[in-house]
Amino acid sequence: xxxxxxELTVNGRHHRGTVEGRHTLGDWxxxxxxxxxxxxxxxxxxxxACTVMVDGRAVRSCLMLAVQADGCTVTTVEGLADADGTLHxxxxxxxDCHGLQCGFCTxxxxxxxxxxxxDGAQPDEEQLTAAMSGHICRCTGYQGIRRAIRQIAxxxxxx
Amino acid sequence: MKAAPYDYVRPSSIEEACTILAxxxxxxxxxxxxxxxxxxxxxxxxxPFILVDINHIPQLQGVTTVDGGTxxxxxxxxxxxxxxxxxxxxxxxxxxxxxxxxxxxxRNRGTIGGSIALGEPxxxxxxxxxxxxxxxxxxxxxxxxxxxADELYFxxxxxxxxPDELLTAIHYPAxxxxxxxxxxxxAMRPGDxxxxxxxxxxxxxxxxxxxxGICWFGMGPTPMxxxxxxxxxxxxSVDSLDAAAIADLAIADTAPxxxxxxxxxxxxxxxxxxFARVLKEALDIRQAA
Numbered sequence: 179x180x181x182x183x184x185e186l187t188v189n190g191r192h193h194r195g196t197v198e199g200r201h202t203l204g205d206w207x208x209x210x211x212x213x214x215x216x217x218x219x220x221x222x223x224x225x226x227a228c229t230v231m232v233d234g235r236a237v238r239s240c241l242m243l244a245v246q247a248d249g250c251t252v253t254t255v256e257g258l259a260d261a262d263g264t265l266h267x268x269x270x271x272x273x274d275c276h277g278l279q280c281g282f283c284t285x286x287x288x289x290x291x292x293x294x295x296x297d298g299a300q301p302d303e304e305q306l307t308a309a310m311s312g313h314i315c316r317c318t319g320y321q322g323i324r325r326a327i328r329q330i331a332x333x334x335x336x337x
Numbered sequence: 338m339k340a341a342p343y344d345y346v347r348p349s350s351i352e353e354a355c356t357i358l359a360x361x362x363x364x365x366x367x368x369x370x371x372x373x374x375x376x377x378x379x380x381x382x383x384x385p386f387i388l389v390d391i392n393h394i395p396q397l398q399g400v401t402t403v404d405g406g407t408x409x410x411x412x413x414x415x416x417x418x419x420x421x422x423x424x425x426x427x428x429x430x431x432x433x434x435x436x437x438x439x440x441x442x443x444r445n446r447g448t449i450g451g452s453i454a455l456g457e458p459x460x461x462x463x464x465x466x467x468x469x470x471x472x473x474x475x476x477x478x479x480x481x482x483x484x485x486a487d488e489l490y491f492x493x494x495x496x497x498x499x500p501d502e503l504l505t506a507i508h509y510p511a512x513x514x515x516x517x518x519x520x521x522x523x524a525m526r527p528g529d530x531x532x533x534x535x536x537x538x539x540x541x542x543x544x545x546x547x548x549x550g551i552c553w554f555g556m557g558p559t560p561m562x563x564x565x566x567x568x569x570x571x572x573x574s575v576d577s578l579d580a581a582a583i584a585d586l587a588i589a590d591t592a593p594x595x596x597x598x599x600x601x602x603x604x605x606x607x608x609x610x611x612f613a614r615v616l617k618e619a620l621d622i623r624q625a626a
Contacts, residue, residue, distance in 0.1 A: 179342035179343070179344070180343070180344040180345050180346075182345065198342070199342075199343060199344060199345025199388060200339065200340040200341070200342055200343060200345075200378070202375070202379075205339075221338040221379050222338070222375070222376035222379050222380060223372060223375060223376050223443065226440075226442060229442055235416075235445040236441065236442045236445060237442055237445050237446050238372075238442050238443065238446075240375065240379070241371055241372050241375040241376070241443070241446060242371065242375070242446060243345070243368075243371070243375075243390075245345055245347075245390075246371075246390065246392065290441070290442060294441075308441065308527065309440070309441040309442070311440050311441075311526065311527040311528040312439075312440030312441055312442040312443065312528065
């Protein structure tokens with residue numbers, strides 16, 4: 179068993195920690211760093227609930243080791259809204275369109291859609307919907323999420 | 338659902354990685370993108386003593402044009418490869434197949450070489466390497482050798498890469514500009530492994546098939562190269578080609594299994610159908626152009 183010192187930025191905050199080589203990024207974010215918005219579901223890369231942004235890209239945090247995030251910039255769902263509580267456009271769209279019920283899968287979906295629309299990128303509805311294949315939602319039947327995607331893609335006026 | 342303990346090491350050169358692999362005597366596991374390995378570790382189906390993270394070795398990344406083709410560094414991320422200008426220009430067949438690998442989120446980490454070295458028989462990357470006639474470069478502490486992709490696979494997850502060897506490059510031969518891509522995958526949901534899959538490249542000169550590389554995925558214990566169909570296609574006039582007869586030959590080179598997703602008969606029946614249709618559509622499109 180090996181232990182490693184890591185340094186990374188999460189939601190703009192600098193973190194230092196010591197991790198076992200086998201700890202996943204998701205476990206570290208949730209268990210050690212306290213970002214409980216990271217929802218650990220299946221723990222083997224199927225459900226997508228634990229998706230976060232690493233250096234701007236949506237990745238499953240159960241399929242990346244914490245030690246591999248050394249030096250990286252991570253954004254979890256907690257880091258998306260403005261300090262005054264104004265929701266990120268993706269969060270607002272999910273809220274407007276009833277894109278969530280129990281909310282377990284939501285942080286992962288929001289992180290994927292936020293990553294795809296970051297830095298002024300304008301993916302179309304088809305691209306955003308395709309990326310949803312990486313998430314499983316058991317409540318909504320997906321139609322609310324699809325409406326949210328249309329709102330984000332500009333294909334539909336805010337509800 | 339937590340991995341068993343191991344030592345994590347992060348070599349910064351190929352030589353260092355090969356030394357670690359040699360000294361581990363088979364107890365090491367190489368970590369590339371980790372999109373298959375991480376679940377296997379979590380489920381404790383893989384329990385290495387040493388995990389060798391090759392993500393910090395610059396020579397293993399990127400795409401370059403080389404004499405006679407394209408060299409792809411094994412740790413090139415699938416989503417980076419999808420937008421790579423060299424691959425989009427020179428290997429559209431690979432791009433087509435890549436867009437079906439996993440999900441957007443797993444392609445952000447997953448690598449081309451990781452998939453090829455793993456050898457999942459229903460995955461796109463191993464069969465695409467076989468179809469295009471790629472060869473892989475593997476290195477150990479003592480030697481470098483090249484293995485043709487169609488000699489790489491022995492069975493599911495079983496390859497000719499020895500425990501002390503590291504996959505260091507994939508060399509795809511050049512295919513002409515007007516090469517026709519054959520691709521079709523049948524899966525339960527987008528991102529799932531294929532129940533039946535087909536990938537190939539064809540070139541036509543003077544109305545006749547000049548070169549063909551075709552391989553199945555999800556149709557046997559390894560990528561299954563459609564050798565008889567390839568041989569039958571060469572020299573055939575595209576106008577008088579009997580797609581159904583060639584599909585029968587292509588199916589003859591498969592050995593599908595049945596599981597709870599699909600029976601072997603289903604895979605053969607669907608395979609025969611998609612082969613004939615894909616071949617016909619590809620050649621019709623070319624004739625119309």
